[in-house]
Amino acid sequence: NAGVTQTPKFQVLKTGQSMTLQCAQDMNHEYMSWYRQDPGMGLRLIHYSVGAGITDQGEVPNGYNVSRSTTEDFPLRLLSAAPSQTSVYFCASSYSGVQFFGPGTRLTVL
Amino acid sequence: RKEVEQDPGPFNVPEGATVAFNCTYSNSASQSFFWYRQDCRKEPKLLMSVYSSGNEDGRFTAQLNRASQYISLLIRDSKLSDSATYLCVVWADNYGQNFVFGPGTRLSVLP
Numbered sequence: 001n002a003g004v005t006q007t008p009k010f011q012v013l014k015t016g017q018s019m020t021l022q023c024a025q026d027m028n029h030e031y032m033s034w035y036r037q038d039p040g041m042g043l044r045l046i047h048y049s050v051g052a053g054i055t056d057q058g059e060v061p062n063g064y065n066v067s068r069s070t071t072e073d074f075p076l077r078l079l080s081a082a083p084s085q086t087s088v089y090f091c092a093s094s095y096s097g098v099q100f101f102g103p104g105t106r107l108t109v110l
Numbered sequence: 111r112k113e114v115e116q117d118p119g120p121f122n123v124p125e126g127a128t129v130a131f132n133c134t135y136s137n138s139a140s141q142s143f144f145w146y147r148q149d150c151r152k153e154p155k156l157l158m159s160v161y162s163s164g165n166e167d168g169r170f171t172a173q174l175n176r177a178s179q180y181i182s183l184l185i186r187d188s189k190l191s192d193s194a195t196y197l198c199v200v201w202a203d204n205y206g207q208n209f210v211f212g213p214g215t216r217l218s219v220l221p
Contacts, residue, residue, distance in 0.1 A: 035211075042197070042211045043197075045209070094209070097141075097142040097201045099146075099154075101155070
């Protein structure tokens, strides 16, 4: 099993550009989520999904969209990148209260 | 008040020392509790779940006090490889926004 995979590992964007961060899991977990982690701060929930076709907002959803067309994939879309979105983004899937994280995407917005 | 608070750290301890981390949570309906470990520039990974009766895994001991809404992690005989940030995580069945992470406590074990 690959677990949770994320692409790309690193990305640099210019302000106003859009892009999609990819996340996939092969553990057949229903619950998936996206977090951002900034220096000195804990993980903050952006969006989550409790199953295919169901998504909802977390603590910091502004500027991000998600979709969940399959159990395996949960992409995160930045609509119009802003410097405030410079962060490390982690995708996670969950089973029985335990979360499994992907390796993260380091995003810099200039 | 934040939902999950942890010792601010950092903790700098010599090899072989015993170190304890504390975590408090505000949601009395919280049902499950975990400690995660995060190495520098890596993803968080589950260290151990925390059970009501307390539990031990080698050099690591976790305790839960539901009445005080308090969780602890004790590391005995610290190793250099224990250097990491330790995250307290609380789970409540709120339909969706189940997991709440603490800000983490950084540990550096010094030779």
